[in-house]
Amino acid sequence: MQIIEVPDQASIKYGQLWDGLSEIIYSNGILNITNGFIKAINAHTSKEGFVFDYSHATLMPALIDSHIHLAFPYEDTQPLAQRAQQYLQAGVVAARDGGNTCGKLSVNSPFLLLQSIGAIYKKGHYGSALGYSVTNLSQALQLVDKLASLGAQHIKVVASGIFSFKSYGKTGTATFSASELRSIVDRAAVHKLPVMVHASGDEAVRRCLEAGVDTIEHGYFMTRETLKRLAASDSYWIPTLSPVNAQLAKPELFDALTPTMRDVITRSLIYHQELIAEGFALGAKILAGTDAGAPGVLHGISLIEEIMLLHNAGLSPLAALQAATSRAAQACRQTLMGSLAPGKKPYILVLKDNPLKNIKTLFSPEALLIPA
Ligand SMILES: [Zn+2]
Structure with a gap:
């Protein structure tokens, strides 16, 4: 599995996203990161900065x-x-x-x-x-x-x-x-x-x-x-x-x-x-x-x-x-991790499948993204 540092300004295209909180699965969106913090999780345009393309994959909190x-x-x-x-x-x-x-x-x-x-x-x-x-x-x-x-x-x-x-x-x-x-x-x-x-x-x-x-x-x-x-x-x-x-x-x-x-x-x-x-x-x-x-x-x-x-x-x-x-x-009182939401840091697990439907996908993650 790849471990990748996410730059302070970045956008991550995804196929699906689970935010760690609810049963909602977001589809075909973009997670934007500004100044090292998640700015939006369901955007439709990329911000300026590095663009990751995980449009084939599912994102969830690390x-x-x-x-x-x-x-x-x-x-x-x-x-x-x-x-x-x-x-x-x-x-x-x-x-x-x-x-x-x-x-x-x-x-x-x-x-x-x-x-x-x-x-x-x-x-x-x-x-x-x-x-x-x-x-x-x-x-x-x-x-x-x-x-x-x-x-x-x-x-x-x-x-x-x-x-x-x-x-x-x-x-x-x-x-x-x-x-x-x-x-x-x-x-x-x-x-x-x-x-x-x-x-x-x-x-x-x-x-x-x-x-x-x-x-x-x-x-x-x-x-x-x-x-x-x-x-x-x-x-x-x-x-x-x-x-x-x-x-x-x-x-x-x-x-x-x-x-x-x-x-x-x-x-x-x-x-x-x-x-x-x-x-x-x-x-x-x-x-x-x-x-x-x-x-x-x-x-x-x-x-x-x-x-x-x-x-x-x-x-x-x-x-x-x-x-x-x-x-x-x-x-654990770690307020910057554990969910994907505005204000959190990008600690993100990239999976091949939606973990709510196929929990075993956790055994073969594609990448782990961590703040730079
Ligand atoms: Zn013990």
Whole structure:
């Protein structure tokens, strides 16, 4: 796939255009760019400047992955810029990092990595691979201040364990109380930072909802009652199907799994898919996040697979695509990307077909356009 920088003055002829927002598909128009910003998406005359001819193709907003770990796997010494390139090659221009122990990452690439720098977790509980431990609230709040001063673009908190492959429905204990989470959200707000929280198990998800966190990561094994509350809340939900699906879809990578473990994972995945379908019907704000870097979850292409998994679980093509474009941009507070509209920057994916009708066209993009 070609990655092309768009000059500040340009026009892009297209056969079809999906703006990332509604079900409307524009046909045979021109997208005009003035001073580096989209000026019009359905024009009929080109502005002065460079003219791209994609009159055979479909334009849509470039993709955003709401949950990755760019530094993972640690044992793989692949340069981060190469991993960033894998994202661009899949049509992904930005991703939100869920933490690591490497400190602030330097990624020499037009790929935008939104960093938490390191996650905050409770000492003695799950999270040592993701960031920094604290023993009490005051340490957690100090860490929020420190991460903000280091340039974190969001705060990541680990509020539960991970789900057990041996025992269905087990996720480890919820670690931060609702009031602790609320204090962290309030302190992050002082720095104008959103808070993403790893939460599996019903208790951890309920505490997140009580605290009003921005995004709930995973959410495995929440009850249907909690799902209803999530759907009625302002919090986004990032169900991360990919790391669970990989365990079953790529058995060659997981040869230590016993039949019992495969059975637990299968049942867990089925319940999670049911929650996603019901959450979508209830109006939950679902985002596509892959947890890329986790075992079996590749950087870049996994976002396309996650979009397919969300669609297969029950999201409409429109909702599955919004989950990685306009809705993701809102949650990640990236106001210049995620949709094609006047005032946005030209982060544009060029596809062979209309993704609302043929979502699999995402697997073979023709070009990624990014601002010069
Ligand atoms: Zn993660």
